[in-house]
Amino acid sequence: MLNAKFYETYYFCNVIKNTLQDQFGLARVLNEFYGDGNVAYLIETFPKFSLFHKYLYFVIDRIYYENLNQLAENKSKRLPIEEALKFHSIAHISFQSYMEKNENKTEHYDDLIHNYMEDLNDAYEQLLTHTVEEVFYILFQNRDLLMEFNLMISGALEREDIKEIDTDLVTKRGRLKRGHIPKWVKRAVYFRDRGQCVLCNKDLSGIVSLDNKENYDHIVALAQYGFNDVTNIQLLCKECNQNEKKAGEAVTSNSYQKWYT
Ligand SMILES: [Zn+2]
Known part of the structure; x- marks a missing residue:
């Protein structure tokens, strides 16, 4: 606590x-x-x-x-x-x-x-x-701000030639390798995003519909020099995740569920 x-x-x-x-x-x-x-x-x-x-x-x-x-x-x-x-x-x-x-x-x-x-x-x-x-x-609740931060840090990574770095965390093309997303990251992101796709608000909890599966998405994609960091992950539905991958640009939303309506 x-x-x-x-x-x-x-x-x-x-x-x-x-x-x-x-x-x-x-x-x-x-x-x-x-x-x-x-x-x-x-x-x-x-x-x-x-x-x-x-x-x-x-x-x-x-x-x-x-x-x-x-x-x-x-x-x-x-x-x-x-x-x-x-x-x-x-x-x-x-x-x-x-x-x-x-x-x-x-x-x-x-x-x-x-x-x-x-x-x-x-x-x-x-x-x-x-x-x-x-x-x-x-x-941590402000996804827009987290995206700004992750864009800044990915820009720094892009400027650096990390291909030369002797580590098994880096690909031959100088990007970070996809890391296994730990359970605590998934739980943190799931609770923050209230079990909903942050782009289309689809319920991913499995309570309303069993068809919708949750996807843990890198806000700034690894291909765009994004990091494997809890602050670079958001909850998306399968469809939005696929659309986002096609587009390649970092995207999040600043729409949040109110405490009450
Ligand atoms: Zn969606």
């Missing part, structure tokens, strides 16, 4: 959305995530800490450190990260006591806050992973 407290969670959700909408403007930052061969290290078959988790981790970590630089200008004695740690009841030393302890060692305030962050170590890691889980919990 996830004990979600939604502390700053929606703020981070929004930042993530903005990063995907302004990929061009942020190219230099995003390059740290997937550029210079880094995308090769992201190749895994359906990891539970998904590709999208890794992206959330990268962005949120960066935000925390960027905020630190702003703090350095104001020389504040209480850091926002302490509020976050307190909110999540994560044990840590306060910045005030840290300053008092290290007064003689470090001269510059900037160094002090950076060292403080380093020394937080486990507490910071705990905060970060928890925040990532909360943000993932909300954004």
